[in-house]
Amino acid sequence: MQLKGAEILLRCLQDEGVDTVFGYPGGAVLPIYDALFESSIRHILGRHEQGVAHAADGYARATGKVGVCIATSGPGATNLVTGIATANMDSIPLVCFTGQVGTPVIGRDAFQEADITGITMPITKHNYVVERTEDVAHTVKEAFYIASTNRPGPVVVDLPKDVMERSIDYKPEEVEVNLRGYRVMKGYNSGQVISAVELIKTAKRPVIYAGGGVISSNAAEELRELALKRKIPVTTTLMGMGAFPGNNYLNLGMLGMHGTRYANYAIGESDLLIAIGVRFDDRVTGNIATFAPHARVIHIDIDAAEIGKNVDVDVPIVGQVKEVLQGINQRLDEVTEYWEWHQTIDRWKEEFPLRYGNSCEGRIMPQNVIEKIYDLTRGNAIITTEVGQNQMWAAQYYKFEHPRTFLTSGGLGTMGYGLPAAIGAKIGRPDLPVIDIAGDGSIQMNIQELATAVQYQLPVIVCILNNQFLGMVRQWQGLFYGGRYSSTDMSHQPDFVKLAEAYGAIGIRVSREEELDHALKQALQVTDRPVVLDILVEREADVYPMVPPGGSLSQMLGGVEI
Amino acid sequence: MRRHTLAVIVENRPGVLTRVTTLFRRRGYNIESLAVGETENPSISRITIVVMGDEKIMEQVTKQLYKLVDVIKIVDITDKRSVERELVMIKVKADVNVRAEIVQIVDIFRARIVDIGKTSLIIEVTGDSGKIDAIVESLKPFGIIELVRTGIVAMVRGEIK
Numbered sequence: 001m002q003l004k005g006a007e008i009l010l011r012c013l014q015d016e017g018v019d020t021v022f023g024y025p026g027g028a029v030l031p032i033y034d035a036l037f038e039s040s041i042r043h044i045l046g047r048h049e050q051g052v053a054h055a056a057d058g059y060a061r062a063t064g065k066v067g068v069c070i071a072t073s074g075p076g077a078t079n080l081v082t083g084i085a086t087a088n089m090d091s092i093p094l095v096c097f098t099g100q101v102g103t104p105v106i107g108r109d110a111f112q113e114a115d116i117t118g119i120t121m122p123i124t125k126h127n128y129v130v131e132r133t134e135d136v137a138h139t140v141k142e143a144f145y146i147a148s149t150n151r152p153g154p155v156v157v158d159l160p161k162d163v164m165e166r167s168i169d170y171k172p173e174e175v176e177v178n179l180r181g182y183r184v185m186k187g188y189n190s191g192q193v194i195s196a197v198e199l200i201k202t203a204k205r206p207v208i209y210a211g212g213g214v215i216s217s218n219a220a221e222e223l224r225e226l227a228l229k230r231k232i233p234v235t236t237t238l239m240g241m242g243a244f245p246g247n248n249y250l251n252l253g254m255l256g257m258h259g260t261r262y263a264n265y266a267i268g269e270s271d272l273l274i275a276i277g278v279r280f281d282d283r284v285t286g287n288i289a290t291f292a293p294h295a296r297v298i299h300i301d302i303d304a305a306e307i308g309k310n311v312d313v314d315v316p317i318v319g320q321v322k323e324v325l326q327g328i329n330q331r332l333d334e335v336t337e338y339w340e341w342h343q344t345i346d347r348w349k350e351e352f353p354l355r356y357g358n359s360c361e362g363r364i365m366p367q368n369v370i371e372k373i374y375d376l377t378r379g380n381a382i383i384t385t386e387v388g389q390n391q392m393w394a395a396q397y398y399k400f401e402h403p404r405t406f407l408t409s410g411g412l413g414t415m416g417y418g419l420p421a422a423i424g425a426k427i428g429r430p431d432l433p434v435i436d437i438a439g440d441g442s443i444q445m446n447i448q449e450l451a452t453a454v455q456y457q458l459p460v461i462v463c464i465l466n467n468q469f470l471g472m473v474r475q476w477q478g479l480f481y482g483g484r485y486s487s488t489d490m491s492h493q494p495d496f497v498k499l500a501e502a503y504g505a506i507g508i509r510v511s512r513e514e515e516l517d518h519a520l521k522q523a524l525q526v527t528d529r530p531v532v533l534d535i536l537v538e539r540e541a542d543v544y545p546m547v548p549p550g551g552s553l554s555q556m557l558g559g560v561e562i
Numbered sequence: 563m564r565r566h567t568l569a570v571i572v573e574n575r576p577g578v579l580t581r582v583t584t585l586f587r588r589r590g591y592n593i594e595s596l597a598v599g600e601t602e603n604p605s606i607s608r609i610t611i612v613v614m615g616d617e618k619i620m621e622q623v624t625k626q627l628y629k630l631v632d633v634i635k636i637v638d639i640t641d642k643r644s645v646e647r648e649l650v651m652i653k654v655k656a657d658v659n660v661r662a663e664i665v666q667i668v669d670i671f672r673a674r675i676v677d678i679g680k681t682s683l684i685i686e687v688t689g690d691s692g693k694i695d696a697i698v699e700s701l702k703p704f705g706i707i708e709l710v711r712t713g714i715v716a717m718v719r720g721e722i723k
Contacts, residue, residue, distance in 0.1 A: 117577065118577075118580070121577075121580065121581060121584055122584055122585075122588050125631075126630075126631040146631060179631060180573065180634045181572070181573060181630065181631050181632050181633050181634045182631045303629070304625050304628070305622065305625035305626050305628075305629055307625075308618070308621060308622075309622060
């Protein structure tokens with residue numbers, strides 16, 4: 001059968017089970033878009049390639065499937081870069097197809113030429129330039145295989161225009177992936193699992209520290225079994241939110257820089273840290289020398305390079321989190337111990353709950369907005385965030401009940417992530433309300449994607465916590481730079497309500513606390529278009545408690561008395 | 563901290579060397595020497611990298627390298643019985659008065675003179691880094707005009723591959 005490279009590409013995507021792609025056309029991808037015209041694959045047209053990449057990422061996080069995006073050569077491809085780096089830092093499976101100028105002119109600075117494989121080498125799990133139409137099928141196969149297995153990550157496939165245009169005799173056949181340098185991890189060292197079980201049995205003050213690896217390994221069930229069997233308290237990283245039910249009494253919430261005091265104190269007093277699918281990031285550990293000073297450490301991760309990277313580990317276990325936890329659970333009996341330990345933690349919880357004060361200006365407190373959203377959705381929603389204070393308040397005050405319901409740029413900290421990710425999530429999970437908790441700064445980094453949401457009639461809700469500041473940077477300027485608010489005052493903002501309306505979305509301004517409940521309820525009832533809530537919040541509210549950068553988890557600022 | 567010699571077996575594909583060197587740069591590991599070439603199997607290349615590091619750094623270097631899809635195998639041959647060689651060409655100032663002296667040095671080190679100019683010589687020498695350093699030191703007083711090293715290649719002794 002004579003098929004063009006672009007037609008082969010789409011067939012391969014279908015073979016991979018892809019039904020939705022996110023993209024933005026351009027000269028070098030014309031052959032692909034021509035083939036898409038008659039394809040059953042649904043194409044979601046974004047308004048900027050960064051938005052396209054985040055939408056594919058949000059789709060991947062919400063569904064567990066591989067996110068797919070397409071951009072043209074040159075600027076189209078370079079606009080994907082932030083999205084690719086975001087996915088890479090958070091280990092999200094993406095396959096990004098970029099157009100490329102024709103093979104005869106590659107390397108000659110042709111119009112819209114950029115060396116996207118060179119550019120993305122350090123921010124992808126792997127990448128390819130496909131030089132012959134004959135290589136399209138097996139490259140696509142490998143790309144999906146690499147993106148989705150072991151520690152997931154983004155893969156870029158660069159497709160020169162002539163490779164997509166040329167027809168070859170194509171025989172659909174089973175393509176075997178055979179990579180000498182890449183093997184999918186199976187099983188684990190059972191000796192190490194036995195050692196871990198022994199440590200758990202003898203510990204007096206154990207804490208589970210769970211991260212994004214639990215979610216990407218679909219191991220929330222197994223984590224819950226482990227925690228409940230032995231009544232081990234659980235703290236999660238930002239990426240691990242939803243890995244353990246937020247309402248369970250064993251849940252200590254987030255740890256680290258803006259974690260709860262009781263989670264951080266528990267780490268400080270713990271004699272056994274069970275680290276699962278985590279990478280001991282600096283925002284989690286604070287001063288690494290004083291992190292979990294009394295604890296032996298069990299570290300479970302699929303990526304051997306994470307073991308021992310930042311902290312020394314007593315029992316390293318390399319393997320799929322799900323399989324390893326099953327192995328541990330099988331060997332553990334149901335015993336409730338640690339009675340004193342729970343008493344200590346309960347005391348901290350009572351003494352140092354998350355709390356915030358009243359507004360000095362009669363404005364809405366941003367934390368209150370998150371609590372309201374929780375009251376109305378009870379964990380049965382997907383929450384995305386932008387980056388900064390909005391993100392931290394969302395993590396602190398929303399109780400995530402299920403995995404894949406909190407989508408946030410944890411590693412890279414990408415402003416502008418939330419709205420496009422919400423679009424991708426809504427397409428992947430139309431059954432759930434999707435709410436982007438945004439700041440007035442962040443939202444403007446990809447606000448053009450409102451047009452995408454309007455075009456596809458996606459009822460995503462954008463809650464702008466509008467304090468007319470780049471709030472997190474302002475907070476640091478207040479704390480560490482003598483209150484010199486250099487370039488963080490954003491009093492000159494657009495009218496977000498009118499802006500929403502101009503896009504064809506619904507815009508609602510919320511300036512008083514008593515309007516909040518009604519506005520949110522109204523927004524949750526909309527079914528055919530996005531809603532933007534411009535919520536005027538306390539201008540100088542800070543995120544507390546806080547571990548100052550480089551400080552110890554045991555020495556937190558704020559949040560004690562108001 | 564000490565010198566480690568790694569034999570990194572990789573797919574012989576465009577861009578692989580960049581992937582390896584980018585990784586070293588990005589993670590802040592220092593490459594002392596690097597040599598690359600095809601092996602007995604044309605689909606496989608071998609990169610010999612000499613890197614300074616303690617045990618922890620070397621563990622990270624190895625694990626991070628293994629994450630590259632194109633890296634097939636890594637052998638740290640530092641503590642294995644092995645042969646290490648590097649080829650160096652040295653252009654040294656050599657007028658008639660000192661030529662005889664230089665030829666003597668070349669003989670002692672079992673090096674070779676591969677070019678004779680009016681006032682200079684090119685000397686080719688092969689050996690491990692100790693030998694190379696020694697001849698360079700001996701030739702310095704005459705004035706080294708130019709020096710180029712291939713980087714170290716190494717092989718484990720005996721039948722093991």
